[in-house]
Amino acid sequence: MAVFGRHYEVELGDGARLTGFPRGKKSPYACGDRVALERIAADQMLILRHLPRTSLLYRSDAYREKLIAANATQIVLVVATEPSFSDDLLTRALVAAESQGLASIIVLNKADLAEDLEQAQARLAPLQALGYPVIAISARADATPLLPFLAGEVSVLVGQSGMGKSTLINALVPGAAAVTREISTALDSGKHTTTHARLYHLGHGGMLIDSPGLQEFGLAHLSRGAIEQGFIEFRPHLKACRFRDCRHQSEPGCAVKLAVEQGVIGHRRYEQFLRLMAEH
Ligand SMILES: Nc1nc2c(ncn2[C@@H]2O[C@H](COP(=O)(O)OP(=O)(O)OP(=O)(O)O)[C@@H](O)[C@H]2O)c(=O)[nH]1
Ligand SMILES: [Mg+2]
Ligand SMILES: [Zn+2]
Incomplete structure (x- = not known):
């Protein structure tokens, strides 16, 4: 239910709210996780693991x-x-x-x-x-x-x-x-x-x-492929690039650049894409 750095608030199936502690030194849980718990005190739970996540x-x-x-x-x-x-x-x-x-x-x-x-x-x-x-x-x-x-x-x-x-x-x-x-x-x-x-x-x-306010949103964990797919208007064009590993920058036969030139993909979005790619 809530994440406080080293401990958590957990809610049981009956709605009871308790404090949950991770097992090791790490705190690998996120708000929204479903977790397996073991009671260690009347109002305290050990968090054993999270259940499979949908996202x-x-x-x-x-x-x-x-x-x-x-x-x-x-x-x-x-x-x-x-x-x-x-x-x-x-x-x-x-x-x-x-x-x-x-x-x-x-x-x-x-x-x-x-x-x-x-x-x-x-x-x-x-x-x-x-x-x-x-x-x-x-x-x-x-x-x-x-x-x-x-x-x-x-x-x-x-x-x-x-x-x-x-x-x-x-x-x-x-x-x-x-x-x-x-x-x-x-x-x-x-x-x-x-x-x-x-x-x-x-x-x-x-x-x-x-969630707490963000000043930045780093995407170091995303592959180039995930980033280009993340620009949803690029998707219909990606397969049409001449080169399979096209970076959509200055390659000949780039379908994304062509779409930008034709006004199908917005300039600003394309520039934002290039900025994101520059970090990868
Ligand atoms: N005029 C106006 N002010 C609003 C509105 N919604 C929120 N505010 C004000 O904006 C300020 C910030 O609101 P918060 O809800 O604390 O913003 P937050 O996004 O939760 O901020 P963090 O928790 O720091 O990420 C407060 O002074 C609110 O009263 C609105 O619809 N109109
Ligand atoms: Mg807030
Ligand atoms: Zn391309």
């Missing part, structure tokens, strides 16, 4: 991996009219989601800040055109337009700090109200608010995972 969303740099959520079925990328969001982070999170076969939806929060709304929507339009749903809402005013997208899904909220992920949680999850006050108090100090991932039950079997 694992994580980011990585050259040195380490940071787990975000296990068993999610979709990623909800939360951006806002204000503060301004990073296209690069958004692209990376989409590629990570695609690599795990997760659906992605984009929430444009703080739609009540009307003066910045149009510009934010314009920045998201190319992604919307690719088929990613973009839902403009105000978590403060009314988050219910999001509910149909969450029903029956395990959704992980991902985004930069201050976009309103936890505000969304509080708007959508009855009973998370106690958390609201803590969060708004902490916010006044101007710090990152959410420090650990936490899973919340929605009605009708849906679940929502809140």
Whole structure:
């Protein structure tokens, strides 16, 4: 249910909440994991192992991996009219989601800040055109337009700090109200608010995972192939490149570059792809 570095909050089948500890020095579990437990005290459990995962969303740099959520079925990328969001982070999170076969939806929060709304929507339009749903809402005013997208899904909220992920949680999850006050108090100090991932039950079997704000989304764990597949509009062209190991940079007969020149693939997306590839 929640990850606190070296220990966890676990929920049993009957709804009881206990503290769980990993066996060794490592903490290899993520929010959303299903785990086998052994009781070590009235309110403490040893976590023996995790059960097979349907997905694992994580980011990585050259040195380490940071787990975000296990068993999610979709990623909800939360951006806002204000503060301004990073296209690069958004692209990376989409590629990570695609690599795990997760659906992605984009929430444009703080739609009540009307003066910045149009510009934010314009920045998201190319992604919307690719088929990613973009839902403009105000978590403060009314988050219910999001509910149909969450029903029956395990959704992980991902985004930069201050976009309103936890505000969304509080708007959508009855009973998370106690958390609201803590969060708004902490916010006044101007710090990152959410420090650990936490899973919340929605009605009708849906679940929502809140996660700490991200400043970067390293994709060191993804192969070149996974990255090119992560740009979904590239997919129909990849097989048509003359060379099977085409890097879609300056090779002759590159179908991706041709599609860019013909305006079928957007310039900005192609440039973002090249930037990601430069790290590999
Ligand atoms: N105007 C407006 N402000 C909002 C809205 N949603 C959230 N906020 C404000 O945005 C600030 C950040 O919200 P949080 O929910 O803490 O953001 P977060 O994404 O959880 O941030 P981290 O936990 O640091 O990652 C708070 O002051 C919220 O009150 C909205 O719809 N409209
Ligand atoms: Mg938060
Ligand atoms: Zn190519």
